[in-house]
Amino acid sequence: MNIQSGLTQRQKAAVIVRLLLDDEDVVSLATLNDELQTLLAEEMAGMEVVDRHTRDAVISEFCENLEAVGVTFPGNLDGTLEMLGSKLSEDSTDRLRRMAAMSGRGDPWMRISALPKESLEVLANGESVEMVALLLSKIPVQAASDLFSGLARERARAVAQAMSMTGEVGPDALRRVGLILLQAAENLPRPAIDTPATERVGAILNFATADLRDDVLGALGAEDMTFADGVRRAIFVYAHIPSRVATRDVARILREVDQPTLLRALAGADPEQKATSDFILANISQRMADGLREELAELGKVSIRDIEDAQNQVIAAIRALESAEELTLIKPADDDED
Template sequence: MNMQATLSPRQKAAVIVRLLLEDEDVADLSQLSIDAQTLLAEEMAGMAVIDRQTRDAVISEFCDHLEAVGVIFPGDLDGTLTMLDGRLSHDSADRLRRIAAFSGRGDPWDRIAMLADEAIAHLAESEAVEIVALMLSKLPVERASRIFSGLQRDRARAVAQAMPMTADVSPPALNRIGLILLQAAEARPKPALPSPAADRMGAILNFATADLRDDMLAVLDQQDSDFAGGVRKAIFIFAQIPQRIQARDISRIMREMDQQVIVLALTTSAPEDAAAVDFILSNLPQRMADTLRDERDALEKPKAEDIDDAMTQIVAEIRRLETAGSLTLIPASEVGDGPEAAR
């Protein structure tokens, strides 16, 4: 007797899955939801023998369904955003995830994991230690360790002591706590300008003349030494090339530059620029370095403003390559705060 007509949709699905289990390359059920995996396992547990005629009829019906399918949508917001990755603006995707989390259609902890370290650190300092312990438990270990290490020592002790309390938290409670943290993070005022003021001032002074830059830093030192220190860390100038550029990147940078610009920059006679000149020449192929030296020595004395402009162009090219991800500047914090950091 053909049993196919008496099987429920779930039982038919169980038949298909049972057949797929014979192929290890395709039998991956982990992408199903936990509820779907549970229902499937329960259905399979209640089934026994399926005759060959029923099996073939189920397979035929399944294939007919597949052929009739025109378009498949993910069925949830996370899958949809993954499908649209790169085609939605960051702000739009961020807003959709936030709405989904608050409406109960998304996991708030996924949204929390996407917060910047600065926002996570603020929550770790301001929320109850039991909640902070749960938050750190949900974060990847490396990131949780970084946030924990940044806490004040007394606060860190309290959070560590609260960690045993996280053992018996229920999934609904965990979801509610996630929403509380997400709401707290969203309630923080958003700065109108995304980058710190010191970084913006440093970016401006990057392309100022040395005299103007020195004058501005002297004024800032008198007015607000902490702010001036932040500006110095944000500035990257020609003289800092030996401290903040990897030797292996010099050839790549110089390949992008007009040779006459390089020659002009290498004519600088400022004592603070001498190390940068030597660093550039010593990390270029010998023939290219010799050619640049010869052209520099043969050049009539250029104007100071032309030399400054050439050095600024090299700095601008380095910044462009950094933005493009082609090279990484050594952080200013690893260089030091002395006057050589940004004259």
Template structure:
């Protein structure tokens, strides 16, 4: 709570009658103006657009508020805050976020399709994972994609733009320069249309694509099993095989997928003994990792690898799988960022 609100003395909180009658909207405008003057951050953009407009209109109509009236408004506001026992998320989208993991995806989709979605469709779209929005940028008109990019948080927009093919990314980026005269109603309609299209998609039993699921399984399979399966997929369905290969990430892929700056973090993701065994099982990858450590630490690992000797195939593969599992967990926790694979 801001310093100005806290300065109202407890004795003053007995005031109940305002010297000057104000409506609830005017009182809200007074509180917002006071908090803004104190430099307190207020998430006004989280309000529905009509409420934002009403609040701004009230602030434009008010002129001067005397000290006694201000104190009384603050006392009333603080008293209401102190009387709050439980706050619920605003709007249906806020409720759906709170219930995430506690209700089925089918139930959530049904609620959205029934028209109970948020007043601002962009709140819904901003909460979607990148893989749900990427097809919109790839398939919609560049003008629509430019509006989407402009409405997303900068970090999210940059991430999605980086996933687009070069030519498409350049066209979308240029189209952003043409959005200066787009009116809010059009932006809102675009958001509503995209949200409705996404909500109309039937729920999927699996979160990941088939190629990603097979790739994840082959990641931890024995090497000869992985090669046999891939050879069979090449013969049966070359397109699907390519998807699977792109999803596969094994210890052999570490030099191509792990940035040199992240190597010290990778060396800490699993037990040191397992890391030594993995590097002993595949020396070329081990050399890549050691080349991006300090000389002293690298020499320590080299001595341990020499003492370890060549591990049994089963032990080596288990250690390499443990390293990859640790890298995946570090990526999920956003401790490192893997280099995107262009092909398997």
């Protein structure tokens, strides 16, 4: 069909989209809903040639319409939240996404995919195998693999068998399942404090004296060995530096610590402290290391409390760099892989 004039609005849209397809940076058509994508494809399938004059007229009309627009909005809650980004609080964003999904104005599977691992594990172990099969089919592959690997062997086999039937589920049924799972997830109890208790206790003990830290860990171990082990793994102290800090980051860390503090930290005499000090001195320039050794020899006696305070300041500097994503600590050797 050779179209020379009298294009419909849909045909004009098809012309504009066809021109935009030549641009690799064009916004994905996936942002349109399924109905609009189908209409657009059908319109383009029925068109063949548009002459240069008609093409230019369509472009001019399109540009005039763009110039007449003062401001645009996404037209849906998901797009609005993406546009607002960090301007809204996390709680407000979470509440709005939940309201949109439960009211049918948003995609429940987007929110399900963003659920924490712990919530997904509860759903995977508590819902029917058919619903779990759909859950694994809709969330990202890596998350689905982790979730599937954590299932009991018998349940995993049942879920795998149920996944063979997921291809027969229609869009409406899939959405209803998503809403059911989302409702179940919303009814799960939510901790008032996000940080796990082991990490909170570990962070506190990081800056306690060695005697107090050992005493608390001993008491925790006598009551709950599992919790005590979790706290122990969360603790990061001066003695852990050789096993947790990459050699390339040592010089960067020392730039955050003033020299008097560093000297007091290096003055630790017990074997673990000395091993850490040797590690630090071995991973800076020879000239700087020799200078620090000379000053250490002239430092005189330093109290245990002053040494521990200085070492805690070194740890605080490392934690600050970690929070700023300027370094990454090596995971403890006995940590489970995520």
